Amino acid sequence: MDLDPGLSALRPLGGFSVLRVSRPAPSRRTATLAPLAHAYPPGYADAAADVHVPVQRPDPLGLRVRKVAAALGTPEARVAASVAQQGLAARLWSVALACAALYGKVPDLDPRLLHWDPDASAPDDLWLAEVRALPGDAGTVADVVLSAHLAPLAEAVHARYGVAAGLLRG
Numbered sequence: 001m002d003l004d005p006g007l008s009a010l011r012p013l014g015g016f017s018v019l020r021v022s023r024p025a026p027s028r029r030t031a032t033l034a035p036l037a038h039a040y041p042p043g044y045a046d047a048a049a050d051v052h053v054p055v056q057r058p059d060p061l062g063l064r065v066r067k068v069a070a071a072l073g074t075p076e077a078r079v080a081a082s083v084a085q086q087g088l089a090a091r092l093w094s095v096a097l098a099c100a101a102l103y104g105k106v107p108d109l110d111p112r113l114l115h116w117d118p119d120a121s122a123p124d125d126l127w128l129a130e131v132r133a134l135p136g137d138a139g140t141v142a143d144v145v146l147s148a149h150l151a152p153l154a155e156a157v158h159a160r161y162g163v164a165a166g167l168l169r170g
Contacts (some may be wrong), residue, residue, distance in 0.1 A: 001104070003133045016091065017098040018123035021131055025128055033127070034060050037111035039118075040152035052130060060115045061156055064118035066086070081161035089150055096145045100136035106124065108132040109144050111152070 010018050024094065040117045061084075068081035068087070090151040099106045134140050156166035 003099065003107055003131055005027050005131055006019050007018065007107065007128075007131065010098050013098055015123035017093045017094045019099075020123065020127035033115045033117050035129075036114045036116045036149065037062075037110050039064075039116065040156050053084065060116055060118040061153075061160070065161065067119060072137070078161050078163055080165060081157050082093045082163045084164070085153060088116075088153065089145075091126065092149050095126070096141050100141050103133075103136065105136045106132045106141055106144050108134050109148060111148055114149075140166065 006021055007019050034050060038059075063078060065081045065086045069075070069082045072080060072083065074080055086145055096106050096109065107128055108130075109128070113132075115127050115129065118123050134144065150168075155166065157163050160167050
């Protein structure tokens with residue numbers, strides 16, 4: 001089965017596996033809907049950008065860590081960062097594996113196309129700007145989730161919050 005433009009086969013699986021493919025309604029708060037690439041290490045999203053022009057962008061990772069810390073009632077940023085990373089990792093795996101199982105393909109979850117609202121919860125936290133089908137084999141799924149997202153996310157969480165690299169790999 002081909003990926004349909006709305007990824008509608010994911011809906012019956014529940015909100016955690018759903019991936020929105022249209023921008024939220026204008027009434028929805030959209031200021032924090034940055035591409036996931038903005039949550040990763042400096043330079044990750046702007047490799048080709050002019051280094052002489054300062055880039056002003058939101059801090060989605062910091063916002064999510066603060067939100068998780070408040071929800072947990074912990075003053076320890078490292079604990080909140082670890083839990084935030086686990087939550088985002090689980091969300092990305094759920095989407096990719098559900099698509100691979102149901103469609104036999106996965107959407108290209110390029111961090112520049114996948115937007116994240118760190119202040120929202122599933123299914124309203126992620127939306128994909130464009131659906132581009134990739135093969136659903138194990139290697140591609142690993143590239144889409146591990147290489148494109150979890151490796152740079154782990155690097156960012158380790159660098160910013162001191163969470164042990166081994167812990168971030170599960």
